Amino acid sequence: MQVKKRQKTDWYLVSVLLLGAFLYGWGIWDAGSANSYYTAAITSMTKSWSNFWYGAFDPAGFITVDKPPVALWFMAISAKIFGVHGWSVVLPSVLAGIGSIFLMYKLLVPKFGLWAGRIGALVLALTPTVVANSRTNNMDAILVFFLLLAVFTLQKAVSRQNVWLVIISFGLIGVGFNIKMLQAFMILPAMLVFYWVAIKLPWKKKLAWLVVGLASLSIFTLAYPVAVDSVDKSNRPYIGSSQSNSLLELAFGYNGTERLLGQSTGTGGAFPGMGNTSKSSKSGTNKTMPGAKKSGNSKANGKMPGQAPTGKAPGGTAPTGKKPTGTPPNKNVKQGKGIAASKQGKPTGNMQGGGNSAFAIGSAGPFRLFQSDLGSQIGWYLPLAILGLIAGWFGFRKRGAKWYHISEEQSEVLLWAGWFVPVYGFFSVASFFHPYYTIMLAPAIAALTAIGVSAVVKMSANNSKHALFSRILISIAVLSTLLLQSYYVWSYYPVISVILIIMAIILAIWWLMPRQMNNRIKILLSAIGILAMAGWWSLTPTLSHNSAAIPAASPSLLSQQGSSDMGGDVNNQLLSYTKQHQGNAKYLFATTDSNSASGYIIKSGKSVMAIGGYNGTDPTMTLSEFKALVKSGQLKYFVMGNNSKTSSGQISKILSWVKKNGTKISYSSTTNSTQTQKMGGQTQASTLYDLSSIYQ
Template sequence: MNPLIRRLRRGRAEDAPWVRPVFLGLLLGTAALYLWNLSASGYANSFYSAAVQACSQSWKAFFFGSLDAANAITVDKPPAALWPMALSVRLFGLGSWQILLPEVLMGVATVAVLYAAVRRRFGAGAGLIAGAVLALTPVAALMFRFNNPDALLALLMTVAVYCVLRALELDEGAARWLVWAGVALGFAFLAKTLQAFLILPVLALVYVVCAPGGLARRFGRLGLGGLALLVSAGWWVALVELWPASSRPYIGGSQKNSFLELTFGYNGLGRLNGDEVGSVGGRGRGGPGGMAVDLPAGMELPTRAGGGPGGGGGGWGETGLGRMFNEQVGGQISWLLPAALILLVAGLVVTWRAARTDTARSAFLVWGGSLLLTTGVFSFMAGIFHEYYTVAMAPYLAALIGMGVAVLWEERSRFPASAALAAAVAVTSVWAWVLLGRTPDWQPWLRRAVLVGGCAAALGLLFAGRVDRRLGLAAAGLGLAAGLAGPFAYTLSTLAEGHQGSIVTAGPGGLRGPGGRGMPGNGRMFVLYGPGQGQLPGGPGGQLPGGLAPGGLAPGGQAPGGQVPGGQGTGRPPGGPGGQAPTGEGGPGGTGGMGGLLNGATVSAKAKAALLADADSYTWVAAAIGSQNAASYQLATEKPVMAIGGFNGSDPSPTLAQFEQYVAEGRIHYFIASGGGFGGGNSAISTWVEQTFEKAAVDGATLYDLTARK
């Protein structure tokens, strides 16, 4: 037999015969789980799907991450997360599977890398537990089947930690692993900018303190890793900043056409302090959740649950230590978070007296420090925060569970170790009881079973070191089953539903609150309807510019009037022929909680035919304010559609003069009028179009023919 095939089938010579088959089963099971019902999400986040479609048609769009193949404007992130999906679409054509399959493969790869990182020091059992915990975390199951940048970010951050752990094992050869860690972090930056650097202080500090070799050598190797990071992230940034602005697309999300401004503003400090100028989080702009809308003097909008600046919260919910456990976030990530914290403390206590270079303690410090730092930033950030961001925590949490269980199991003959193991299981079962109680009508039997099974397992583990080993293993197995039952059930519910739009949540039907599906807290989230349909109690005439209206979603996730942010109609993504969504429930919120918020429009066959008429004669078949609206028509026609103002419709691109020039040159055929975008400085373009050109209603869509003046 070929040695490579033998190694793949058998694994390491020192491994027990069961190890490799179980590991391969874990990977195959994860793949099968994540592939199941994959197409239910259609184009998922149409914002990124449209960019993927553009990147598959134009290498220039591929390099810059443009929203359209004619390169009018980019997405509001670097393009690395788009590249795997774009290559898939370029090879196999445009479709839901072609876009989402690379995300599934990233999920499987993350499980594999996590297993490899944990098993090196703590054994195959610990690695398998860690991999299973990661695979069954609800937010991981959501985001490894979705086309946001978070899947690639989670994979690369896990790779970076693996490489640092390898460097901590070595004196000679450590520099090579630190260089690879720097490369992973650099490309993670090109996926989601500064979030990639959240754990950088932890990785650097643990290496300097705990690595073998002299202090000068440690700093020197760390410098090489930093240089690799700078090169792997900086090459793209340098090219974009040096490229003449006149011959590249506008940098979406920025106000001055600068990627550095985007990085340190909207995607950087703005996320921490809430001052996200020109974005859905712009402080002081008066919009719901900080949305950038222009209001008449003296008019203010109520915020989403959590109060306003200075009140311990903001438009994106309450901040503070309890954020990861609240009704919005808890069911996404926190099932095993209390246990992970207990096991982190226990692991550090067990390894406290070890030598400075002890790799077990270093692993607890790296994984634990990464979890604590990421959790802390997410808990207190005042800017844009979505529940799915917490997928970044999942690998760190899963590693601590696997390592902690392995260490305490080995020490179970000592009562403090068995007590800590029992406490972790008991706290997990009680917390699962609380989380499952937030969806009381969904599988009520499971709540009782988890509590009873977890408490029984905790009692057995308390005496695991004093009873027959088989009884101890039975208690451990029961505890593991009880701990994973809740997140596994939420994961299955997540996989059974399609998730669409820019704000998605995991769990059974999404997280519910008084405001309706996916509307936690007081439900006072504003929904963009059609122009002129928004009513504000207490405002001048009750009218809101841009068509914003309070009140959240109606029960079942359907917005009154059937209108959604960024488009017309039900908000189903154009996931099938003619721009129609795949079968299943659509509408704002659709299934999967807030899955329809900030989603695109349904494009009718007649509207699609109108845009495709003589399409090759134009650079852009149409233009629309806001990227989600533009994305719907672009995905339906597979032709460039200009997103005026980028994601929110608030970026100053193009200017009115530029737009008038494009029209005069005959480069844009139609202007699509809708409630797309959250308002801002592009209303001048809408006004000019309305005053200058003839409009026509095409099967519910309002189109202005920019070749037919009044």
Template sequence: MTATLARPAEPTRRRERTWFRPAFAGLLVLTALIDLWDLGAQGDANPFYAAAVQASTRNPVAWLFAAVDAPGFITVDKPPADNWWMGLWANLFGFSPWSMLIPQALLGIGSVALLVLAVRRWSGDVAAIGAGAVLAVTPVVVIMSRFDDPDPMLTFLLVAAAYTLVRAVDAGTRAATAWMVATGLLIGLGFLAKMGVALLVLPAFTVVVLVAASGSWARRVGQLLLGGVGIVVGAGWFLALVALWPASQRPWIGGSDDDSLLQLAVGYNGLSRLQGHGGGGRPGGFGGGDAAGLSRLFGGQFAGQIAWLLPAALVALVALLWVTRAAPRTDRLRAATLLWGGWLLVSGAVFSFMAGTVHSYYTIVMAPAVAALVAIGAHVGWQRRETTGARVLLAVGVLLTAAWSFVLLDRAPTFVPWVRWLVLVAGLVAAVVLLLPTGLARRGGVVAAVTLGLVGALGGTTAWAVDTVVKPHTSADSPGPTVHDARSDRAAAARHGAPGGGAGFGGRTDPQVAALLRTATTQWSAATPTTMAASSLELASGTSVMGLGGFSGNDPTPTLAAFESDVDHGLIRYYVVPTALEHGDVSRQGGFGRGKAIAPIQQWVTSHYAGRQVGGETVYDLTGSRH
């Protein structure tokens, strides 16, 4: 093999352009069909974020800070960028599952489009369309594009940043500066979507600029510094706004110990996620999943989310690094390998070894890198198929993916049984055709290799994606059919230790409770432990509910004195005790719902007011006479 891959000859580029735009348009239409199909069946998706979108339609301050309740008592435990986007649509068209989730689907479609454009500049039309197609049928991308979590926004912004980085590396001096600043701004906005996760691309981006950009060493370092300024500006303006806005006139920053967005980033959404603790006595590990280690991504729900083409992506990365080992510094295949390969390795390592809270849907951040590497590797291998080494790698990649897909599909016994056999046989036959030089000498052999190879490589992930679309999902952790293996069973057992049932505490709100809250005329119809419980009550009743202690119940707000003052001023009508909390079913989650703010308030309420059963829940009327 030669060390570098020359750009396709100009006649080939012209021939490819005749089909690229129709193919690109068709890919986007297909992606839209996947992401928008029966989207309303998802309902409120994640009630925690849905409540913040609903609140955004009633109070611009709640929209600005992503407060869970319209009066603005407390925010979600993430920055508000995604809420800005969904809240904008909800304000324009009214709050509903469709107005909330269509914007998320558009982010998924936009991510596919931007990945195509980013890959195309350095790797050509074929690899670009291939990368977009792989991303479109990656299960974690499909389910998150149909959910209201901030991950689709984060992924869109990072893919956009990759595109602007590619433009910066290719551009002249002045244009490169503008593109690098844009890259930094997009990463900074990504920080405002999901904080430190947005920084996972920085090592790869830095290496690409230092290695592949034109100009002197000092110029390349200067471009990086300008990108860093863009990050600071893109994220820093909102951090400054939170710090300067009077705390008494904005919501408490949910998830923080001191009402600080920076502390939220470093603690609850930083060290807590990575190390399993984040200071302030906060528990880590909520969300379950397999134990930390290299095998995490290949077991349980993680495998069904992202692992379908992960082995092939790693094979492609190694092969591309070998092919470009002696390439010039500015070779674009080398730059693409460093960009997508570095992105994959860093993000994969973090999600594999983080010891705190981890959900399988976090891996959506890896999906663009996996898709790009698979498509670029396959395209380069196909261009060099006259060599034995390229044919062997193509055959290995297809057969490995088909066999791995067979294993994953076999873990889901409710799935159509013959799909896994179709994928395996197609991959096996494609591998044989690819290994035989004579098999690719005729047009029939080429058609067979390409068709069967696509079935073997993409059949499993596509089938899982289709199952994700046709079935409503109440959790972003479980796209496709139910996975059954020893490791996923352990993960499920960990998840089942989470709160469930009662007053929306991970379960369904009783209609009688919702009807009672609708009779309230106070600023908050009720207060309840945790914003997770409050969000479901809000969505069911259409009223504002105060979530004490934030998402986990461990936020130090409100104080007992502040709560008593709100009650005395007639701001809160009812106090609802979730059944799970009342019965102590949540104690296994390290004090979930038993935070320092909640315990004294609940003790004060139960000692001063008489409770009554409403639809199976215990409700206290705070406007009644005290004991």
């Protein structure tokens, strides 16, 4: 009887996994509230099964967050086990990031070998936006893990010709939909093409299996939103950021077409091409969007990628270990709500999680992802991926085969190209997204880079003609990658940028020389050159212990400490007063928007009503319904929060009624009824109104 050979531990993989664990997990004990919007929801979800099921933002279950709750379920379970802490709500993202590294390795090894798996895992681990995303409680790291798991399962389904694995793989995309909605569907073209090309079945059986897989996708996609939407609206929370209290409307509107075409609901106007250069912006008339998603209504307080660090904290003061305060250092910045705009109309702000970086997405076009705004987060290996796609397709062709005969390796190239191209295209033209969403490209970039290396090695080993072609390809790849990286590095470290340029030219020439010119040294120097600064950018969130609401990697993080959030601040005097006088009221108080409420929910565990949802504009109730709530004694106090000046529709009517009929309360012996506090460099007014005497 043949004894099965025991598989040896790949210590290279173990090393990369440990590196990932360090990058993603070190310092998360300083996460603070991470993204306080979601941390408030996690706090609420630990208090009741209803809140857990719906993803309720507040303990009373008045409104949900703006996404389905599947990712938050993992975070809430972690918080229930360990308590609600910054590190406990971030922990699932850390584990998802590590899991994604492992899946990348497992996806590449079967067809391209151990070194391809190792390279792909390392590139993914050292992608700056992957590190930043895996250190916060946003959904993206968990979404990417589930998408990779879906692709891994489909790969197994193809190799084993197993219909149940086909069903599971497409079902996992449905789970991904209930993490971040239509963003999960961006890889569907890749899966469909790969399945059809790679699985070796009679076409009728192949089609039948695909129909069953798509049925699984439909069921797992629609089961949760249909179940929620079918519940009587008076018996469940309002669906945050929707206009009709519907999860399906949220999916195909605010989290669907508006992401591509621009935000147009709940904000009082269209939102064409945030961060794009247009005629109006060139003339200095670029308007900011009231209540723009995750803008935080902050003033510009720092620098974007491509600007040199000053050695000062973002608020303009020297780092002291305390949260930065002060006025923005950039005098050209208009102090508006939402996205700060410069006199030239271009977005300004730092990439360290502050509100102003939320829409620093560059100018729309085919090279947007190479620009410093997005490229400094995702673009470090883009030339390698593009050239890797070309090398992989031609390097793994069957010799003498017809053009339409696709090898098994080529089908894998199609899989990753099918992931890369549509996602690249979306980010090139879309108008409404955040820079950290580009983590969606990271797996495809890592895989195509590793496949390209494997293909070049194969070609160079075949014959002299292919060896020359492979050397030319490597020369172009090294030159273009290092020159692009020198562009990202220049504003922070000009000397290093010059070194990268010199290194790029020398290595490019060296690679064109015959193979006998010490290949190992060339490989080592090329790897060090390509990974060094990308690795440094990836290290910055870890060294700064950063767990940001708008996650990003940048050396500017090193001038601040801990997490950065566009909400979550608490006026302790206001909190103490409302807790002391809440009585039997259901809500501690109501306020305009979620960011004004989140910190109070986290700190007190009490119900704070974010009447307008995230942007302060959700039509959650009418004025008459609000009056009835006050008259019944369920609500005694109202706080004018971040978005009190930008609310519209029914919410605007409610605010006007509160100002006209409510009584301003002085909740401190040292100030009047309008208290002020510092929030990320700006002064925040917190006006408290007593509504309890209106109907007495």
